[in-house]
Amino acid sequence: MAATDDPAYVDHPLLTPEFIERRLYQIRLAGSAREAHTLVCLPTGLGKTTVSLLVTADRLHDVGGKALFLAPTKPLVQQHADFYREALSIPDDEIVVFTGDVRPDDRAALWEDARIVIATPQVVENDLIGNRVSLRDVTHLTFDECHRASGDYAYVYIAERYHDDAENPLVTGMSASPGGDQEAILEVCENLGITEVEVMTEEDADVDEYTHDTDVEWERIDLPDEILEMRDALNEVIKDRLEMLKSLGVANTTQPDVSQKQLNGMRAELQKLMNADKSEGYKGMSTHAEVMKLRRAVELVETQSVESVRRYFERQRNAARSSGASKASQRLVAEPKVREAMRKAESFDGIHPKFSRARILLAQTLGIEDGERVIVFTESRDTAEALTEFLGESFDTHRFVGQGDADGSEGMTQKEQQETLDEFRNGEFEVLVSTSVAEEGLDVPEVDLVLFFEPVPTAIRSIQRKGRTGRQAKGRVVVLLAEDTRDEAYFWISRRREKEMESELRELKGVAEEVEDELDDAQTGLEAFSAAEGDTTADAAAPPAENGATADDGESADASADDTSENGDAGDESDGQVGLTDFGATDEEIARAEGEADGESEETDDAGDGDEGVVATAGRDDETVEIVVDQRELDSSIAKDLSTRDGIETRLETLAVGDYVLSDRVAVERKSVADFLDTLVGEERSIFEQIGDLSRAYARPILILEGEGLYEERNIHPGAIRGALASLAVDFDVSVLQTRGEDDTAELLDTIASREQTERERSVSVHGGKSAKTLAEQQEYVVSAIADIGPVTAQNLLEEFGTVEAVMTAREDDLLDVPGVGEVTAARIREVVGSAYE
Secondary structure, eight states, X not given: OOOTTSOSBOOOTTBOTTTSBOOHHHHHHHHHHTTSOEEEEOOTTSOHHHHHHHHHXXXXXXXXXXXXXXXXXXXXXXXXXXXXXHHBOSOXXXXXXXXXXXXXXXXXXXXXHOSEEEEOHHHHHHHHHTTSOOOTTEEEXXXXXXXXXXXXXXXXXXXXXXXXXXXXXXXXXXXXXXXXXXXXXXXXXXXXXXXXXXXXXXXXXHHHXXXXXXXXXXXXXXXXXXXXXXXXXXXXXXXXXXXXXXXTTSOSOOOTTOOHHHHHHHHHHHHHHHHTTOHHHHHHHHHHHHHHHHHHHHHHHHHTOHHHHHHHHHHHHHHHHSTTOOHHHHHHHHOHHHHHHHHHHHHOOSOOHHHHHHHHHHHIIIIITOOOOEEEEOSOHHHHHHHHHHHTTTSOEEEEOOSSOBTTBOOOOHHHHHHHHHHHHTTSOSEEEEOGGGTSSOOOOOOSEEEESSOOSSHHHHHHHHTTSSSSSOEEEEEEEETTSHHHHHHHHHHHHHHHHXXXXXXXXXXXXXXXXXXXXXXXXXXXXOOOTTOOXXXXXSOOOGGGSOGGGHHHHHHHHHHHHHTOOTTOTTGGGTTGGGGTOOHHHHHHHHHHTTTOOOOOOOOOSSOOOSOOOOOOOTTOEEEEEEGGGGGSSHHHHHHTSTTEEEEEEOOSSOSEEOSSSEEEEEEEHHHHHHHHHSSSOOHHHHHHHHHHHOSEEEEEEESSOTTTSSSOOHHHHHHHHHHHHHTSOOEEEEESSHHHHHHHHHHHHHIIIXXXXXXXXXXXXXXXXXXXXXXXXXXXXXXXXXXXXXXXXXXXXXXXXXXXXXXXXXXXXSTTOOHHHHHHHHHHHHSOOO
C-alpha cells in the first residue's frame, strides 16, 4: 500500500515491531489527541482503538504513570485487552482486565502493579466510590463509545473524578457517532472535560481508500389480519386511557400513536399534580403506567413477533397475580379488549411475515450468492430467541444476547459470548442473531448481510449496526419495515437523524475552532470540573505541561518539547498536526496533511507555562468523615454523590444489616416509599424483620423513607401504614425520617455522619448480622412463596393444615375453607404445586 521508501508500520519503543499498519489519518488523529483532551470521531471499522493505543504508548513512554481504557461491555473489554497485549511490547501481566468477574479485593491489588487497565465503567465507578483505586497516576484515560457520556452513566462520574484527582490527566473520547446533533455532541464533550474535536469522514482522502460502499435496502412487509386485529384491540384501550388523562388536563390527544415525547410531557404534568398532593395526580399516574404497558405491547405486535407479545402478556399476568401488584397491572389484565388480544396471541399459529422474509433473504445470501456469514439484529430478546429457533431449522444459527437474566430469558455469560464470537469468526456457523449487545464497537467479522428486523430509531444505533459490514468489501444492509406501523415512524426518524448527524459531523469538521471555543465557554460553567482557585478555564481543561513528568522522565519530556517547536511556530496552520513525526510520518506526508487541513487548523491551549493545570486531588484532612455503603446501594446516586464531597470518604462493603453505617452506633436502612410498602405486603423480608436485625446490631437505628405518596402508592389502607410506622418507632425504638429524594437523603447522611464522627468523635464500626429464622418463620416463608401469597395467609394455611407438607397436598375445596383463600388463590396454589416442571 505505501511506497517502498516509506515504512509500512508505525515505529515506537512501546509498540510491537511491524504490527500497527501505518495509516496517515490515524497518525494525524493520534498526534492531535496527545496534545489535549480530544474527541475522536471516525467511521466504524477504521481503527479508533488504534488511535487511542498510539496516544497511550506515547504517554506511558514520555510521561509515565498508567493508562485506563473504558469500554461499555465485557466482550468489548476483552477484545481491546487482546489487541493491546498483541500491539504493545509491555508484559501481558501489566495489562489487566477489570470486569465484574474479578473480585473487588483482587482488583485493588492488580491496580497497583498494572500499567494499563482495561475495564467496564461500572466496575471502575464502584472501585472509586469504595476507595479501592486512585486515578492520581493515570496519565491517559480513554472513553470508548463515548456517546454514552450523558445522564447518570458511569462515564460522567469517572470523568469528574479523573479531572479532580489525576496529577497529569489526558482524556481521549472515541465514537463513530457522538450524538444526533451539535448540542448532544457538546454535552458529551462537556461531561468528559473534552476541549478539542477531531473529525474524519469517509470523504477524507486518507480514509476513503479504507472504506467501501454499504447499500441500505428498505423492505416493506404487509401484516396479516390476525396481527392487525390484536393491535387494534390494544389501541382501543390506549385511546380509552388517553381520554381519562385528557379529562385531567394533562393530555391533548387520544390517538393511540402518541409519541414518547408526548407521554413524557403527560408524566411531567401528572408529577406537578402529585407534588401539589392532589389525588388526581396519583390516579392519573397509574393510568399513564397502563398506557406505557399497552404501548409496549402494540410495539411488539407490530414490529417484533407474536411470540414476543405472547411472552409479554404472560409476564403481565404473573405480575398482576403477585402480592402488592400495582393497580395498573391488575386493571390491564382484567380489561376485556386486552384479554381478547391475549387470546389471539395464544391461538396464533401462523408465521410472522418478517420471519418468512428473513428466511428468504438468508437463503439468497448464503445459498444463491454463496455468502458465508449473516448478522440479524433485533430489539427484543424474545424475538431473538424465537428467530434463532425458526432460522435454525434451515441454517446453522446461534443467538448472541446480554448477560443478564431478564423477563424469564436466560442470558449468556462472558465466556459464552466470547466462544460464540470466536466460532462465528472461524466460520463454524453462518447466522448470528443478536440483540443490541453486538452493536457497539465489537469486532464482529465482516459479514455479507446485516439484517435489521426493525428500523432503529436512533442514528447512533443505526450507524453502529451498519458498521458491521462493508469494511473490507462492498456490503449489504436490509431493514424490514412493517407497513402502517411504528416501523414507519422509526424509519423516518432514523433517516432524519442520520442525515442530521452526518450534517453535524461535517459542520464540526468545518468549524472545529468555533466548536472548541464553545466548549471552552461551556466548561467555564461546569461545576463538575471546577478549576483550582486562580486557574483559567483553558488551564483547567488542557493537559499539564510535559515538565510535570517525573525526573526520570525528564529526557522524554524535553524531547516532546522539541517535537512541539519543530512542528510549527505560533500561528502556523500545522498546529493541529503536532506529534506526527513521533509516529514516523515523512516530511512529504506532513506537507500533504498540512495542505488538506488548510482552513481547519486549531490552536491548542497553552499548557507550557509551568502551571500545574488541572485541579489538585481533593484534600483529606483529619476531619475526614467515613461512610460505609452497602454494595446494593450502588443502584442509587447517593453513594456517588457522597464520594465526590470534600471531607467524606466512602467505603463499600456487603453489609449484613442496614444500607449505610455512619458510626459505631448509627446505621441506616433506606427505603423508597414503594420499597417500604412492598416489604409490608410482598414476599421480600418483612420490614419488621429487617429493622429488628438493625436495632439488635446498632444502638441508634434509623429508617429513612425516601419520596412522596406514602398513602397513594399502593392499595394499602392508610391505617395499616400508620400502624406499621407506629410499631417501628415504639416497638423497635427506630427513628423514622422522611426525605424528598436521593439528593435530600445524601445531605441527611452527610449531616448525621459529620455530627457523629466530628462533633461526638465516634468511630465507624461495622457489626451485627441478620437473625436466624425460627422454624415457624421458615415454614411461613416456604408456604408464602407457593403462589405469591402473603405472610398472613401463609400463617392461616399452616394453622389449618398443621404442616407444610399438608398444605402442599391439600385439595382445592379444602383450601377454600381457609380465611383469606379465595377461588383464584386456591386454583393458583394447586396449579403451582401440581403442574409439571418445564
